[in-house]
Amino acid sequence: MNEVIERILNHRSIRSFEDKPLTEEQILTIIECAQAASTSSFMQAYTIIGVTEPKKKAALAQIAGSQEYVEKNGHLLVFCADLHRHDVISDMENKDLSEPLESTEKFMVACIDAALAAQNAALAAESMGLGICYIGGIRNNLPAVADILNIPSRVIPLFGLTVGYPSNITDKKPRLPLSNVYHLNGYQQKTDVFSDELKEYNDSISRYYLERTDGTRSDTWTGQMAGMLEKKSRMYMKGFVEQQGLNKR
Template sequence: MNQVISTILNHRTIRYFEDKQLTDEQIKTIVSCAQAAATSSFIQAYSIIGIKDKEKKKRLAELTGNQEYVEKNGHFFIFCADLYRHTVIGEKEQRNVTPALESTEKFMVALIDTSLAAQNAALAAESMGLGICYIGGIRNHLEEVKKIVKIPDRVIPLFGLAVGYPTKITDQKPRLPLEHVYHEDEYEQDQQKFIRQLDEYDALISSYYEKRTEGQRTDRWSEQIAQMLSKQNRMYMKEFIQKNKLDLQ
């Protein structure tokens, strides 16, 4: 097993960081690694906003659900799907790019490009001995986030990435069994087999939580996910996307 694979397989979410800021060189390295990710048709449809200002980090922590590690970390990155620069390119080159930029396809490209870049950044940080935590809560209050980081239309903050020096290393949370995720030649649709695999995984996750919380928590993965999906969350996203001139034609 080489070092890259070892780093990937050793991933776990870190929520407790030393009060030690990343250096500008570390930040530059992480962003450069993000930029090295694959990008659809070389469109590079993302931007990364680094937050150093303490008051902004504090406010973002509040907006993301009072997540302390958004405020207290080595550096906080916000990854944005970005088609604004492509609007500028259209004006610069005197070409009508609006229909393409407002298509579902280009919206998906921007989401995918941003995600690929972010995962490169996360792996780079972890390879440097740093810990990371993705912050989906950045989407809880996007209008407020947009004002704080002053983003233009056609730019959507997708998630944050808290990076820093870990003070507490948690156990690695077990993932779904490989055979439940990986299909060969066609999608496996034997529902009884599917349920058996889920039952086995539920037992594993329940045991993980029981051990981690000393018996205070024993919920199953299926139970956890069904409960989450039964509640409506961030239902304003379509309106926000359209308001920001990504109309999904």
Template sequence: MNDVIKTIIDHRSIRSFKDEPLSDKQIEAIVSSAQMASTSSYIQAYTIIGIKKKETKATLAKLAGNQSYVEKNGHFFVFCADLHRHKVSGKMENVDVEKSLQTTEKLLVSVVDASLAAQNATLAAESMGLGICYIGGIRNEIEEVSTLLKLPSHVIPLFGLAVGVPSSDTEQKPRLPMENVYHEEIYQENEKLFIEQLHEYNKTISSYYEQRTNGKRKDRWTQQMASMLETPKRTQMKEFFQKIGFIKD
């Protein structure tokens, strides 16, 4: 196993960091790595906002649901889907690009581009011995986050990435069985087999939580998912996206 694969396989979310800011060289390496991710048609439809100020981190932590590791880390990155520069590009070339920018396809392109860049950033950070934690909670109050970061139209704050020196190691959560996520040639729709595999995975996850919490939790994965999905969350997204120039078509 080479070092790259080992770094990927060893991934785990870190939620406790030492009070050590990232150096400018570390930040530059992480962002440069993010920029080398694949991008659809060279569109590079994302922007990364780096947060150093403690007061800004503290505000973001509150907006993200009072997650302490949003405030206390070595550096906080906010990954944004960004078609604003493409609107400016159209203006520079005297071409109307607005209808194209408002398509669902361009929303997907910008989200995928930002996600690929973020995963490159994660791999770069972890290869330097740093820990990371993705923060989807910044979408809880997406308008307030956009105002705080002074984001223009056609820019969506998608998720945060807390990066820093881990203050302690954490256990790795077991992933779904490969058979559940990797199918060859066609989608292998065998619900009976699927359920059998998920039952086995439930046992693994329940045991993981039981050991981790000294018996206080025994959650099943399917139980977690059903509970989480029972009530729709962040239902303001479509309205917000349309307000700032996305998904008209």
């Protein structure tokens, strides 16, 4: 097993960081690694916003559910799906590109491009001995995030990425069984097999939480998912995305 694979398999989210900022060299290297990611048709349809102003970080932390590590970290990055620069291209090349830019396909391209870039950034950071945590909680209130970060039309902030020096490293969280995720030559629709595998997975997740919390928590994965999904959350999203001029066709 090589060092890259070991690094990937050793990943865990870090939610407690030392009070130590990243150097400019570290930040720029992480961004360059993000830019090296694959991009659909060379569109490069994303933007990364670094947030260093304490008031802005505090505001974003509040939006994300009062998560302290969004405010206190080595550096905070916000990854955005971005077709705004392609609007600029429309003017530069004197072409009406509004229909394709408003399509679901191009919205998906922008989201995928941003996710690929972010994972490159995360791997680069971890290879430096840093820890990371993805922050989906900024989507709790994207209009407010857009105001804080001066977001233009055809841009959607998707998630944050906190990076820094870990002050506490938790145990690695077990993932789904491989056979539940990897299907050969087509989707294997065997609900009874899925259910049996998920029951076994529930046991491993319960053990993980029991050990991590000294017996105060014993959630199952399916119970977590059912509890999360039954709550109506971020139901404003479709309207906000369309308001930004994306995913309208």
